[in-house]
Amino acid sequence: MTPLEHKRPMKKADLEDRIRAVDLRPTKQRIALAELLFSDGNRHITAEKLHSEALDAGVRISLATIYNNLHQFTTAGLLREVVVDSSKSYFDTNVDPHHHFFHEQNGTLEDIHSGDLTVSNIPELPDGTEISSIDVIVRISPDNNS
Amino acid sequence: MTPLEHKRPMKKADLEDRIRAVDLRPTKQRIALAELLFSDGNRHITAEKLHSEALDAGVRISLATIYNNLHQFTTAGLLREVVVDSSKSYFDTNVDPHHHFFHEQNGTLEDIHSGDLTVSNIPELPDGTEISSIDVIVRISPDNNS
DNA sequence: TAAGCTCTTTAGAAAGATTCTAAAGTATTG
DNA sequence: CAATACTTTAGAATCTTTCTAAAGAGCTTA
Numbered sequence: 001m002t003p004l005e006h007k008r009p010m011k012k013a014d015l016e017d018r019i020r021a022v023d024l025r026p027t028k029q030r031i032a033l034a035e036l037l038f039s040d041g042n043r044h045i046t047a048e049k050l051h052s053e054a055l056d057a058g059v060r061i062s063l064a065t066i067y068n069n070l071h072q073f074t075t076a077g078l079l080r081e082v083v084v085d086s087s088k089s090y091f092d093t094n095v096d097p098h099h100h101f102f103h104e105q106n107g108t109l110e111d112i113h114s115g116d117l118t119v120s121n122i123p124e125l126p127d128g129t130e131i132s133s134i135d136v137i138v139r140i141s142p143d144n145n146s
Numbered sequence: 147m148t149p150l151e152h153k154r155p156m157k158k159a160d161l162e163d164r165i166r167a168v169d170l171r172p173t174k175q176r177i178a179l180a181e182l183l184f185s186d187g188n189r190h191i192t193a194e195k196l197h198s199e200a201l202d203a204g205v206r207i208s209l210a211t212i213y214n215n216l217h218q219f220t221t222a223g224l225l226r227e228v229v230v231d232s233s234k235s236y237f238d239t240n241v242d243p244h245h246h247f248f249h250e251q252n253g254t255l256e257d258i259h260s261g262d263l264t265v266s267n268i269p270e271l272p273d274g275t276e277i278s279s280i281d282v283i284v285r286i287s288p289d290n291n292s
Numbered sequence: 293t294a295a296g297c298t299c300t301t302t303a304g305a306a307a308g309a310t311t312c313t314a315a316a317g318t319a320t321t322g
Numbered sequence: 323c324a325a326t327a328c329t330t331t332a333g334a335a336t337c338t339t340t341c342t343a344a345a346g347a348g349c350t351t352a
Binding site: 084089120128136139144 | 230231234250262268269271275283285289
């Protein structure tokens with residue numbers, strides 16, 4: 001995270017408001033997940049990883065609840081799902097349009113801010129269709145010499 | 147497929163050569179898969195779909211063999227894997243650099259030839275990394291009015 | 293605050309895709 | 323043809339994600 005970047009260490013009440021704002025009940029589990037997800041900058045996380053973070057933080061929560069809420073948050077626009085690996089799903093707390101670096105070595109994602117990469121020359125779309133999103137993944141790996 | 151597009155209805159001997167060329171033995175199963183994959187223009191196919199096509203074509207082949215060979219062909223550069231859906235893998239017979247339309251409605255892929263779409267302004271890469279590939283997925287869905 | 297209703301959570305089962313195992317089969321080489 | 327190495331296969335196993343149905347918790351009203 002760069003020094004000037006937006007950051008918001010959220011209070012619990014703010015998190016509750018944020019959950020209420022999307023018409024979900026602020027349960028203990030949701031608040032705990034929201035805290036893990038939204039308290040400290042942008043994150044890219046898998047269900048399994050979020051689950052273990054929650055357990056490590058002392059929150060008793062089942063994996064099913066993790067999945068339920070990741071999907072509900074995504075539907076509500078609080079998260080966005082990123083497809084980079086055919087074996088698991090990543091959820092991104094940055095819901096503004098942007099792209100990603102994917103470190104193939106360790107399965108880690110890094111944001112590319114929207115202005116930093118341009119897609120142009122998009123060909124005519126198939127008839128009767130419209131764009132629902134454009135995803136650019138720049139897959140990177142450790143280079144030979146360094 | 148457009149009228150002027152490259153097409154090569156391959157003979158069985160050509161397929162065998164192609165398999166030998168990547169140091170694999172031309173078994174009955176490999177030849178049958180190569181025929182389904184490479185005989186008629188570019189394809190985007192899942193393991194399950196290829197399996198059922200093979201069975202329909204009267205080729206006795208197990209799903210494990212499908213997976214084995216899809217991976218071996220991919221490693222050999224005869225196929226390329228496209229990640230668009232977190233629940234299954236697609237294999238593309240077009241191994242030249244290019245991008246994709248993904249029809250969200252029916253899970254279908256369509257090539258965007260390399261010259262038809264440009265990615266520019268790629269930001270500086272993280273230290274010690276190099277690009278291994280750039281994937282652009284233009285996700286499309288049926289539009290409201292048509 | 294109690295009742296009642298709805299939404300949530302949960303454990304465990306189930307599903308779906310992919311990989312693994314180890315044994316039987318086949319291509320290749322000499 | 324024999325010896326060797328590579329392949330195929332059925333079925334089990336694994337992994338991620340979803341489902342089920344029962345118990346629990348938040349919310350509204352009186």
